[in-house]
Amino acid sequence: MVTRIALTGLASAVSVVSLTLTGPAGIRPPEWGIRPLEWGTGPLTVAALPRITYVAHRGGALEVPENSMTGLVAAYERGTAQVLDFDTRLLRDGTPVVFHDETLNRTTYLGGEVRGLDAREWRGVRLRPKDALPGSWRSERPPTVAEVLDRFGGRIVLMLEAKDPRSLDRLAGLIRARGLTRSVFVNSNDPEVARRVHRLGLLTQLWRSARQLRTDRPERWRSYVDLLDVDHRARDADLARAVRSGIRRVWAHTVVTDAQRDRVLALGCDGVITDAPGRLARAGRRGPQRGARP
Numbered sequence: 001m002v003t004r005i006a007l008t009g010l011a012s013a014v015s016v017v018s019l020t021l022t023g024p025a026g027i028r029p030p031e032w033g034i035r036p037l038e039w040g041t042g043p044l045t046v047a048a049l050p051r052i053t054y055v056a057h058r059g060g061a062l063e064v065p066e067n068s069m070t071g072l073v074a075a076y077e078r079g080t081a082q083v084l085d086f087d088t089r090l091l092r093d094g095t096p097v098v099f100h101d102e103t104l105n106r107t108t109y110l111g112g113e114v115r116g117l118d119a120r121e122w123r124g125v126r127l128r129p130k131d132a133l134p135g136s137w138r139s140e141r142p143p144t145v146a147e148v149l150d151r152f153g154g155r156i157v158l159m160l161e162a163k164d165p166r167s168l169d170r171l172a173g174l175i176r177a178r179g180l181t182r183s184v185f186v187n188s189n190d191p192e193v194a195r196r197v198h199r200l201g202l203l204t205q206l207w208r209s210a211r212q213l214r215t216d217r218p219e220r221w222r223s224y225v226d227l228l229d230v231d232h233r234a235r236d237a238d239l240a241r242a243v244r245s246g247i248r249r250v251w252a253h254t255v256v257t258d259a260q261r262d263r264v265l266a267l268g269c270d271g272v273i274t275d276a277p278g279r280l281a282r283a284g285r286r287g288p289q290r291g292a293r294p
């Protein structure tokens with residue numbers, strides 16, 4: 001069941017659906033589902049990533065509305081991250097959508113569980129941009145996973161977290177159909193889910209908390225984990241053990257300050273997952289030019 005949350009400070013006559021704000025820096029509301037962008041001779045893959053990689057976590061949640069199409073577009077156009085990260089959940093009818101929480105309450109004008117909606121009802125959901133975000137942003141529908149893959153697939157590396165393991169087969173189908181098996185990391189906190197992702201022929205990302213890393217033995221996962229995603233708050237020894245695990249890529253989340261970034265890079269991590277890619281990566285190493293190919 002979906003319930004409507006009161007819109008504090010808005011006149012009662014203004015509907016949620018009709019609310020619009022001006023997008024930042026001339027960014028226009030995206031036209032979704034028309035066609036994939038042109039990929040040139042082939043999709044950009046993880047092989048093209050720079051030595052130190054910056055990831056826009058949920059699109060860069062301190063700079064743009066998280067998990068929104070317009071936010072992902074802004075992060076892409078700014079060019080300060082080489083990877084776009086977003087979360088995924090499954091609707092009642094099996095449609096994978098881009099959303100973090102189990103419920104709609106925190107980031108939209110509605111309440112209730114995401115899994116209680118079908119694709120038709122999803123079209124009526126509108127994101128509620130945070131007042132603290134720089135610039136001004138329009139209220140928009142959260143995208144589906146297919147829409148994000150069609151908009152960015154092959155143009156930039158993507159990272160999606162499968163919040164619902166039941167969605168793995170559907171996600172795999174969407175990724176394979178677009179030729180993106182070497183361009184999209186599929187993320188989970190569960191090593192067994194990561195093993196399933198690997199068996200599906202996808203790029204496997206496993207994230208671990210600082211507490212989990214205290215007792216983890218990451219070398220046990222190196223045969224099926226392509227990217228180990230570690231909590232920057234972990235102890236130095238735990239981060240160093242992750243770096244020595246034999247897993248090819250070790251990136252740290254969720255970094256928001258220069259000091260946090262400098263520490264994890266000094267300990268050997270080769271990627272930074274950040275809510276502030278524009279600020280953190282501006283003076284850092286830039287990735288390959290748009291259109292570069294592995």
